[in-house]
Structures are given as C-alpha cells and as structure tokens.
Amino acid sequence: MISSALRALLQRVESLCVLTGAGISAESGVPTFRGAEGLWSKFKPQELANFEAFKRNPELIWEWYNYRKKIIRETGPNPAHYALVRFEELVTDFTLVTQNVDNLHFRAGSKKVLELHGNIERNFCLDCRKDADNVDVSVDKKLPQCSFCGGLLRPAVVWFGEMLPAEIFEQAAEAARRCQLFLTIGTSAAVYPAAGLPLMALQHGAYVVEINTEKTDISHLVNEILSGKAGEILPELVKIIEESKQK
Ligand code: OAD
Numbered sequence: 001m002i003s004s005a006l007r008a009l010l011q012r013v014e015s016l017c018v019l020t021g022a023g024i025s026a027e028s029g030v031p032t033f034r035g036a037e038g039l040w041s042k043f044k045p046q047e048l049a050n051f052e053a054f055k056r057n058p059e060l061i062w063e064w065y066n067y068r069k070k071i072i073r074e075t076g077p078n079p080a081h082y083a084l085v086r087f088e089e090l091v092t093d094f095t096l097v098t099q100n101v102d103n104l105h106f107r108a109g110s111k112k113v114l115e116l117h118g119n120i121e122r123n124f125c126l127d128c129r130k131d132a133d134n135v136d137v138s139v140d141k142k143l144p145q146c147s148f149c150g151g152l153l154r155p156a157v158v159w160f161g162e163m164l165p166a167e168i169f170e171q172a173a174e175a176a177r178r179c180q181l182f183l184t185i186g187t188s189a190a191v192y193p194a195a196g197l198p199l200m201a202l203q204h205g206a207y208v209v210e211i212n213t214e215k216t217d218i219s220h221l222v223n224e225i226l227s228g229k230a231g232e233i234l235p236e237l238v239k240i241i242e243e244s245k246q247k
Contacts, residue, residue: 011244023186077108083234095175118157127151
C-alpha cells in the first residue's frame with residue numbers, strides 16, 4: 001500500500017537514489033545470499049568469497065563463479081530492473097547503486113550503474129592488473145590466463161575483507177546525501193558500507209522507502225515499508241511518476 005505522502009513525493013521528485021541488492025534479481029531466478037534458500041545457507045563465504053580462498057584453491061572459486069555466471073546468463077532482467085530503467089529516463093537526478101554483481105541492470109538498459117561490489121562478467125589479472133572483459137573463463141581445461149602477461153585472472157568482484165572502489169562509493173554517498181527520495185530494494189541491509197547508504201540518506205533528510213518481501217535490520221528506521229516483490233511494486237511507482245508527467 002503506497003502512502004499518500006510517497007505518492008505526492010513521486011509526483012514531484014527531482015532527485016532519487018536507489019540501492020539494490022540480490023532480492024531485485026530473485027524474480028529472475030538468481031539466488032539471494034541470505035535466507036533459507038540463500039547461497040550462504042549452502043556455501044560458506046569464508047571458503048568462497050575471499051582472496052585467501054582464491055589463492056588456496058583458484059579452481060574451486062572459478063568453478064563457483066562459472067556456476068553463478070551460468071545461472072545469470074540463462075536468465076534475464078525482470079520488471080523490477082526495467083522499472084529502474086524508466087526511473088533513469090523520468091527523473092532528472094537519478095542514481096542507481098547496486099550491490100549486485102549480476103550485470104542485470106546493464107542488460108535491462110540502465111545507462112549508469114554504480115556497482116559497489118564489482119561485476120561478475122569482468123575480470124582482471126593478478127599480475128599486471130589489466131582488465132580482461134568478455135573472456136570466457138571456463139575452467140574445464142585450465143585456469144583463465146591474462147592474454148597480455150599470462151598471469152592468473154580473477155573475477156572483478158569485491159570479496160570479504162576487500163575495499164569497495166572508493167570513487168564509486170563516494171559517488172553513491174553523495175547521491176544518498178543529496179536525494180529527496182531513497183529506495184532500498186531487495187537488500188537485507190546486513191553488509192556495510194552499502195547498508196549505510198539509506199541511513200546516510202535519512203540523516204540528510206531524504207524520505208527513505210524499503211521495498212522487500214521481508215523485514216530487515218533497518219526496517220524500523222525507514223520512513224515507509226512497501227512489503228512485497230520488487231517486480232510488482234516498482235512498476236506501480238513508475239506509473240505514478242509517468243501519470244504526473246502527463247498532466
Ligand atoms: P541478501 O541475500 O542478504 O538479501 C536479499 C534480500 O532480498 C532479503 O532481504 C530478501 O527478503 C529480499 N528479497 C527476496 N526476494 C525479493 C523480491 N522478489 N523483492 C524484494 N525483495 C526480495 O542480499 P544483499 O543484501 O544484496 O556481497 O547482500 C549484500 C551482500 O552480501 C552481497 O552484495 C554479497 C553478499 O555477501 C559480496 O559479495 C561482497
């Protein structure tokens with residue numbers, strides 16, 4: 001149920017910041033991390049999502065990333081991703097920040113995406129640090145190698161214990177501080193610093209709305225909760241903005 005305050009704000013919003021998490025891709029069939037069906041209930045982050053693990057057993061980590069890439073490549077964006085493309089077209093100052101590495105925002109057509117945790121489709125060389133995008137890193141035969149220096153490639157994602165790309169996070173923080181409306185969508189708000197963005201927005205006077213199928217650690221702090229699936233709720237919000245533009 002969308003409140004009249006949110007409806008009125010959407011009708012005049014000029015500055016909107018959105019943070020997405022794994023839940024926005026759930027309706028595309030991409031598994032989330034937490035929760036009963038989440039990846040972290042079956043796999044251990046300390047064995048898969050850190051650099052030490054990669055150094056210890058790169059074959060295993062590449063196998064895990066190829067498994068996830070296969071799921072992502074076999075699916076596509078859902079109505080929630082497409083709704084965010086419309087937001088970008090409709091709202092003058094729009095910032096999309098994601099914790100997801102699944103590339104689905106770009107595949108939907110979003111032009112600018114601040115990827116806090118990297119992108120599973122990109123890689124870089126551990127030796128010369130050069131990017132190695134669009135390579136097929138199937139590890140059926142051998143580990144993926146850099147075409148420049150022969151070094152070992154790794155996925156360009158942020159693992160536990162690693163720093164977020166500072167410049168991208170700063171752009172996200174600036175958007176959170178200046179926006180009128182902040183939407184936190186499909187994230188458990190359990191991983192910082194990303195989870196700090198809605199709190200930053202609150203501190204700077206934004207109206208913060210959480211869109212999630214469940215309660216999260218920050219639900220008690222936000223201004224409004226839209227409980228349900230992102231793919232159903234976001235198109236409704238888009239419709240409100242579109243109708244206001246037609247008047
Ligand atoms: P989580 O798996 O922690 O949370 C997913 C959230 O999405 C949960 O709160 C669900 O209730 C919600 N959800 C599920 N289906 C939904 C739907 N259809 N519509 C709306 N909400 C839905 O994922 P993140 O918060 O993104 O980090 O996790 C944050 C980080 O933890 C990830 O980026 C990853 C992980 O470890 C790294 O890899 C560094």
